[in-house]
Amino acid sequence: MNINDFLKLAEERYSIRRYANKEVPREVLMSVLESARIAPSAVNFQPWKFYIASGEKAKKMVCESYNRDWIATAPLYIIACGDHSVAWHRSLDNKDHTDIDIAIAVEHICLSAAAAGLGTCWVCNFDAEMLKRDMQLPENLEPIAIIPIGYPEGDGGVRPKKRKTIEEIVQWLED
Numbered sequence: 346m347n348i349n350d351f352l353k354l355a356e357e358r359y360s361i362r363r364y365a366n367k368e369v370p371r372e373v374l375m376s377v378l379e380s381a382r383i384a385p386s387a388v389n390f391q392p393w394k395f396y397i398a399s400g401e402k403a404k405k406m407v408c409e410s411y412n413r414d415w416i417a418t419a420p421l422y423i424i425a426c427g428d429h430s431v432a433w434h435r436s437l438d439n440k441d442h443t444d445i446d447i448a449i450a451v452e453h454i455c456l457s458a459a460a461a462g463l464g465t466c467w468v469c470n471f472d473a474e475m476l477k478r479d480m481q482l483p484e485n486l487e488p489i490a491i492i493p494i495g496y497p498e499g500d501g502g503v504r505p506k507k508r509k510t511i512e513e514i515v516q517w518l519e520d
């Protein structure tokens with residue numbers, strides 16, 4: 346893969362909010378999860394656990410925590426959880442790096458899924474307290490993101506990419 350291949354992949358990763366009624370093969374899902382497993386994390390502490398909601402009861406629990414009809418079209422969900430007691434806290438100011446580590450792993454999931462022709466969508470606007478309770482997660486784990494994953498139905502309901510320009514977001518410090 347060269348940089349143009351990577352840029353193409355990054356451009357082709359969209360938030361998919363409409364999924365086809367088609368199963369995700371187990372081996373493809375395992376490859377996607379492998380991309381999360383090898384993600385970098387602060388001090389390599391790997392403060393994460395990924396739950397796969399594939400059964401009807403588990404999927405219903407996820408849908409109840411995020412009150413949008415579209416999410417129910419996905420065949421399964423990955424619930425990315427962070428462990429604040431494992432994550433690195435910067436010694437100078439005790440900054441907790443859990444969210445950063447989880448974000449990297451989740452984006453690995455989204456990009457590798459896109460490479461496999463799968464759609465995903467980051468979902469953080471869910472009721473984390475409710476999902477943690479319903480999943481009976483241990484006290485140390487926080488559900489940080491839900492990632493519905495599946496094959497897009499049609500165009501998957503994608504919206505055109507709207508991004509700031511390079512000039513708006515990059516500032517060179519040359520002095």
Ligand SMILES: Cc1cc2nc3c(=O)[nH]c(=O)nc-3n(C[C@H](O)[C@H](O)[C@H](O)COP(=O)(O)O)c2cc1C
Nearest residue numbers: 358359360361362466467468469470471503504506
């Ligand atoms: C941290 C994070 C949280 C997000 N939470 C939600 C969410 O709860 N619901 C949703 O529909 N989209 C959510 N999104 C998707 C964003 O709206 C989407 O990535 C953004 O609009 C850019 O569109 P694109 O992903 O198609 O390029 C989230 C994205 C990120 C990175």
